[in-house]
Amino acid sequence: MAPSRKNPFTFLETLEQHVSEHRVSFHVPGHHNGTVTDHTLPSAFAKVMPYDLTELAHLDDLHDASGIIDQAEKALGKLYESKSKWLVNGSTVGNWSMLAATVKRGERVYVQRNSHKSVWNAIEWLGLEPILLTPTIERGTGIPTVVTLETIEQAVQEFPGGRAVMLTSPTYYGDMADIRAISNYLFSLEIPLLVDEAHGAHLIHPKLLQRSAIFEGASAVVQSAHKTLPALTMGAWIHYKEDIDEIRLKHALSSFQTSSPSYLIMASLDYARSYLESLTDEAWSSIQKSHAHFVLELKRAGFTVKVGDDFTKVTVMTYPKNGLVFSEHLASIGIDIELAAVDHVLFCLPLREITKQEIEHWIKLIKKAATHVPIIDEDETIFPFPQTQRVSELYTLIGNEQVQRLSFKQAIGFVSAETVIPYPPGIPWILKGERITEEKIRVLLEWISLGRKLQASKHVMIEQIDVIVEEF
Numbered sequence: 001m002a003p004s005r006k007n008p009f010t011f012l013e014t015l016e017q018h019v020s021e022h023r024v025s026f027h028v029p030g031h032h033n034g035t036v037t038d039h040t041l042p043s044a045f046a047k048v049m050p051y052d053l054t055e056l057a058h059l060d061d062l063h064d065a066s067g068i069i070d071q072a073e074k075a076l077g078k079l080y081e082s083k084s085k086w087l088v089n090g091s092t093v094g095n096w097s098m099l100a101a102t103v104k105r106g107e108r109v110y111v112q113r114n115s116h117k118s119v120w121n122a123i124e125w126l127g128l129e130p131i132l133l134t135p136t137i138e139r140g141t142g143i144p145t146v147v148t149l150e151t152i153e154q155a156v157q158e159f160p161g162g163r164a165v166m167l168t169s170p171t172y173y174g175d176m177a178d179i180r181a182i183s184n185y186l187f188s189l190e191i192p193l194l195v196d197e198a199h200g201a202h203l204i205h206p207k208l209l210q211r212s213a214i215f216e217g218a219s220a221v222v223q224s225a226h227k228t229l230p231a232l233t234m235g236a237w238i239h240y241k242e243d244i245d246e247i248r249l250k251h252a253l254s255s256f257q258t259s260s261p262s263y264l265i266m267a268s269l270d271y272a273r274s275y276l277e278s279l280t281d282e283a284w285s286s287i288q289k290s291h292a293h294f295v296l297e298l299k300r301a302g303f304t305v306k307v308g309d310d311f312t313k314v315t316v317m318t319y320p321k322n323g324l325v326f327s328e329h330l331a332s333i334g335i336d337i338e339l340a341a342v343d344h345v346l347f348c349l350p351l352r353e354i355t356k357q358e359i360e361h362w363i364k365l366i367k368k369a370a371t372h373v374p375i376i377d378e379d380e381t382i383f384p385f386p387q388t389q390r391v392s393e394l395y396t397l398i399g400n401e402q403v404q405r406l407s408f409k410q411a412i413g414f415v416s417a418e419t420v421i422p423y424p425p426g427i428p429w430i431l432k433g434e435r436i437t438e439e440k441i442r443v444l445l446e447w448i449s450l451g452r453k454l455q456a457s458k459h460v461m462i463e464q465i466d467v468i469v470e471e472f
């Protein structure tokens, strides 16, 4: 029988109550409320362990929520004016589930070319037929941004019959698409708009210049709460509207997610929601002002700064100096950053007011790290993005194609049988099913020689790649 408790209200309070009762655990997880530990476990970690619970009767079930999880998800939905579900496997599982809920095997989907690898993996394993949408490349910085309405219109005209549009907004760099215009257009065609908003969970305040896509007409939106809110890594959520088949979505979520969802992650999701909810207009204003102050001080210190539509993403353009070396200098004095590239570094700012003292201290350190950063080698590629047509098809692989391993040089002109991903940011440079061009090979060779982190087969590191043997 469930124990009686003093009016537990939130998910976190219920966990707190459970832990305070020092109950006997004859259930998983194997640390049994944190009692199976020894002195080698750091004490802070040991304190957290009892909260790592499981689906006991009064603790609800993520995959069939009707108690405290359902209540917490409803509170989340209220905040985002939608139906919402917690995700314990990151935005990755949200992207898989949005696609599985809306597009069936063999059907067409329009996809932004600079999508995260989770989108490409889902497309491959779900057997979907992608039409690639090239994003706009930002003038000056060369950074790929978002897809325009015109590109989507062209894709729908040239390749009709797609079942969904899958966009990323905001991007890693905080650039946001015109979701209102795009969703209005797609609404008239009854094509659902799915948005990977892994970096946009915090964009809810009505006075923001651009808000989360869920307020702008998207059908489903996935957000990594753990990226921009105070949630534990892997904590994410999905928001969706009436045009999404809820039964299919729930089936996808319970198929792709673990059957043992982490109560720590879920507790942090409930906390992240309540943190966001508790931000007053004044708090929002102080946070934004302090971020703007930090950017101003960076500029005053002589840095060239790009801030996208999302005020929490700050890109420092380091050209002609080497951003990769700059980031090493930053790390050596205790500043760890989100991403470094040859000509820029990306800072993710916290969703809280940054104090004047912090800004002063940080700027001092950043200036120090910027000294003695070498100039970029003449022949290094700055921020390459594959040159493609605005809209194009990806060669759909069924899985029984004949594959051949070729040297990079020989592979030019063939269709790749594998994906190569520079990480971060996790956006494929070569997609399985994409034709290999001279440019792609040139940049790949450069990355390998520079020792850049690539997610790819071992043979790619020795300049070989698997291609499809095409029959003519």
Ligand SMILES: Cc1ncc(COP(=O)(O)O)c(C=O)c1O
Pocket: 089, 090, 091, 092, 093, 115, 116, 118, 168, 171, 172, 196, 198, 199, 224, 234, 236, 425, 426
């Ligand atoms: C744009 C984008 N989408 C999806 C993901 C995957 O998110 P998660 O790590 O929460 O699974 C990432 C992660 O970096 C991302 O940058």
